[in-house]
Amino acid sequence: MGETPLSRTRGARVGLLGKTAARALRVSVATVWVASVCIMALPVAAATPTAQISAASTEQTISAASGAAAAVDREPEVANERDIPRPVQIAPGVYAMLGSGDAVAPRNHGIVANNGFVVGKRGVVVIDTGASYRYGRAMIEAIRRVTPLPIELVVITHQAPEFVFGAAAFRDAGVPILAHRRTAELIAARCSICLTNLRRTLGEEEMSGSRVTVPDRTVEATTRIDAGDRQLDLLYFGTAATPGDLAVRDAQTGVLFAGALVSVGRIPELRNESIPGWLAALDRIHALDVNEVVPGFGPVVKPDRIDSVGQYLRELDRGVHDAYGAGVGLTNARTQVQTPNFRHWKLYSVAHPQNVQRVYLQLEPH
Structure with missing residues (x-):
């Protein structure tokens, strides 16, 4: 069940582990991986040559996998203002709200990722929404302090939990x-697991009102709006x-x-990646007219x-x-493959061994 019908579009050896042991470990690892990052790839569809934007005709709600209802008895509070990043203007009309870049934990209220907004003459566009309903509401209040203009659109760049669960506040x-479209499909298929895990990590009060919110508009390919x-x-x-990665570039200022x-200063967590595709995407960003980059994690x-980022991915892939x-x-x-140039990046001790594991398992015969 989703909030909207989505638009229609388009061998090597196992190593020192025995094959039986490796298969068993693969199953165990896959289970842990789904529980921790909540995202599994659906079959990859080829992009169409032209972009399409689709709007939903109906709206539904996905509750958490644990059965927690999306509605709550009392209206969820806005997260404490001292915990919310203040909007930082990085170019005329372009604001970033920068998270800590750490792992999600009660001490940081899940405010670890970056998001932001762009103020036009007529209205505001929000890019990503944080990890909870409370953060989404706080983001709305922060925008209102910057401008009285209405929020016209939210763009979700990808389906990681630190970026999507504030969307319910904007939907409301x-x-x-x-x-x-691929991101919308993954949110519908997998994010209830993410929400359950965030509730366990951050607690019911912090995640009060949070629910899976499937985008009601989708694109298929690069387009200008x-x-x-x-x-x-x-x-x-x-x-x-x-x-379904999207990057959002403001044509007026060149902010991306x-x-x-x-990810800057934080080890990227491999989930449904294509390392060759990722490196190609970074090359294509370099070819664009970009003045500033707001990463998913880290400083502008x-x-x-x-x-x-590309250097880390190449060293990781070559080492594995x-x-x-x-x-x-x-x-x-998991312990022998190291990328020494990145030991000082956040999450190295946790995310890097998981990345090694993921790339390794991709090399096994299926």
Whole structure:
């Protein structure tokens, strides 16, 4: 069940582990992976040559997998203002709200990812919505302090939980929500697991009112939209960090909200990625007229700083392939494959071994 009918569109050896043991470990690891990152890829569809935007004709609600109702007895509170990042103007009419970049934990209220908004002459466009309904409401209040103009649209760049669960607050305010079709499908299929895990991690009070909110508008390919009297390029490069990654570029200022494609100072968490596609997407970003990049995690940077993401991905991929080819088993590969240049990045001790594991398992015979 989703909030909307979505638009119609378009061998090597196992190593030192025995095959039986490796298969068992793969099943165990897959279970843990789904529980921790909540996202599994659906079959990848080819992009159509032209972009389409579809609007939903009906609206429904997905409750948490645990059975918690989307509605609550009392209206959820806005997250405490001292915990909410203040909007930082990085270009005329372009604001970023920067999370801590840490792992989600009660001490940071799940406010770890970046989001932002663009103010046009007629209205506001929001890019990503945070990890909870409370944060989404707080974001609305923060926008109101910047401008009295109405919020016309929310764009979700990808389906990671730190970016999507504030969307319900915007849906309740009557704001349409847009994403790539593949992202909308993954939100509908998998995000109830994410919500259950966030409730366990952050608690019922912090996640009060949060629910899975499926975008009611979708795009299939790169397209330019006029929202709030502002020209925005919704950029789709194919499967990269996720199957439905969008980057959002403000044509007036050249600011790019990169979503899952860029992480600065924090190890990117591989989920449904294509490393070759991801590297190609970074190359295509370099070819664009971009002045500033707002990554999914980390500080706002100049375009040349995104090279570090590609460097990590190449070192990771090469290290795993070398270990696999040398007959190193999965358990040993998790500790032996290192990327020393990135040891100082956040989540290295946790996310990097998981990334090694994911790339390794992709090399096993199926």
